[in-house]
Amino acid sequence: MQYPVLEINLKKLKYNAKMEFDYLHKYGIDVMGVNKVFNGTPETALAIVESGYTVVAEAVTANLKKIKDIPCEKALLRSPGLSEIPDVITYADISLVAEAETIKALSKEAVKQNRLHKALLMIDMGDIREGIWYENREEIETALELILDLPGLEVYGLGTNFGCYGTILPTPENTMAFIELARQLEKKFDIKFKYLSGGNCTSYHLVAQGIMPKEINQLRIGAQHLFGIEYVEEKYLEGYCHSSKDVKNYASDSYILKCEIIELRDKPTVPVGELGLDSFMKTKTFNDRGIRRQAVIALGFQDVSFENIHPADDRIQVDGQTSNHTIIDLGDTGNDYRLGDIIDFEIDYTALMTICNSANISKIFID
Ligand SMILES: *Cc1c(COP(=O)(O)O)cnc(C)c1O
Numbered sequence: 001m002q003y004p005v006l007e008i009n010l011k012k013l014k015y016n017a018k019m020e021f022d023y024l025h026k027y028g029i030d031v032m033g034v035n036k037v038f039n040g041t042p043e044t045a046l047a048i049v050e051s052g053y054t055v056v057a058e059a060v061t062a063n064l065k066k067i068k069d070i071p072c073e074k075a076l077l078r079s080p081g082l083s084e085i086p087d088v089i090t091y092a093d094i095s096l097v098a099e100a101e102t103i104k105a106l107s108k109e110a111v112k113q114n115r116l117h118k119a120l121l122m123i124d125m126g127d128i129r130e131g132i133w134y135e136n137r138e139e140i141e142t143a144l145e146l147i148l149d150l151p152g153l154e155v156y157g158l159g160t161n162f163g164c165y166g167t168i169l170p171t172p173e174n175t176m177a178f179i180e181l182a183r184q185l186e187k188k189f190d191i192k193f194k195y196l197s198g199g200n201c202t203s204y205h206l207v208a209q210g211i212m213p214k215e216i217n218q219l220r221i222g223a224q225h226l227f228g229i230e231y232v233e234e235k236y237l238e239g240y241c242h243s244s245k246d247v248k249n250y251a252s253d254s255y256i257l258k259c260e261i262i263e264l265r266d267k268p269t270v271p272v273g274e275l276g277l278d279s280f281m282k283t284k285t286f287n288d289r290g291i292r293r294q295a296v297i298a299l300g301f302q303d304v305s306f307e308n309i310h311p312a313d314d315r316i317q318v319d320g321q322t323s324n325h326t327i328i329d330l331g332d333t334g335n336d337y338r339l340g341d342i343i344d345f346e347i348d349y350t351a352l353m354t355i356c357n358s359a360n361i362s363k364i365f366i367d
Contacts, residue, residue: 008044
């Protein structure tokens with residue numbers, strides 16, 4: 001086998017995903033399974049479908065193509081670009097929409113391909129990323145009317161998102177404001193939204209505390225079943241995660257990055273000579289820890305930042321990185337490691353995302 005390799009434990013992914021799915025179902029909440037961090041990996045999409053999910057979402061249209069044979073509905077988790085409408089209609093059953101012009105283009109193409117496309121109309125409740133601003137009632141009504149009237153389109157629901165860009169926390173107040181808007185639209189257009197899609201994994205804590213308004217019947221979740229975590233206070237997670245380790249930002253052993261030692265010897269911890277700039281045009285300072293056992297591993301900033309990975313062997317420390325080398329201090333490991341040995345790293349969400357986008361890192365699956 002050639003390294004680096006990302007080892008994905010599908011069993012753990014399924015375990016987390018099923019637990020999340022069943023838990024939210026108890027509260028009347030359907031889940032859209034978000035596979036975007038895996039960059040269209042069919043094996044992980046299939047794993048969450050086998051855990052009960054009926055919709056898998058991707059953030060990139062080309063990735064919908066990669067999962068086209070997985071038996072589920074597929075969603076594009078953002079507004080389609082006007083340049084990619086034909087592929088969106090072919091490969092997505094659902095997309096998030098917020099622009100009248102895009103809605104018209106989707107309708108035209110859906111008719112052409114003889115497909116029915118479902119539109120989740122996105123409202124921005126304050127996070128200032130996707131969606132029509134919640135106060136722009138006229139724009140919201142125009143968009144909704146287009147989806148209702150134009151051929152080839154169906155209203156999937158009304159959606160909003162929190163936390164991703166503006167770091168706005170979902171609260172009962174802003175969630176209720178979203179629901180109130182939905183109710184007014186339903187009344188005005190004499191419709192009933194199938195889904196009020198309330199947010200991502202940051203909304204989970206409202207459910208866990210029992211303060212999620214009952215009208216919210218869908219969440220779109222990735223990070224939580226991926227890692228068994230969400231990025232909120234740990235106290236909300238008690239009784240949910242299957243081990244205390246999963247509460248932290250590292251995914252225990254669900255995802256292991258395996259890298260090969262390509263050089264190994266004792267070296268000083270401070271460079272010798274006059275300091276200039278590193279490969280990223282930055283100045284650096286070095287802590288003198290004397291002569292240490294240093295390994296160079298075949299992994300670089302091109303694949304993942306060393307700040308988002310953590311050696312599974314606690315005796316090892318990551319010192320730094322360039323485009324295609326990572327320098328590690330083997331510390332007190334004595335003669336435990338040799339040239340060609342493999343170093344395991346635990347990784348966080350950011351690392352998982354960049355690793356899955358790196359063509360240099362192959363994936364292996366444990367099932
Ligand atoms: C990424 C994303 C999600 C899922 O977020 P997680 O933090 O992975 O749960 C949900 N909705 C939208 C619009 C997203 O972009």
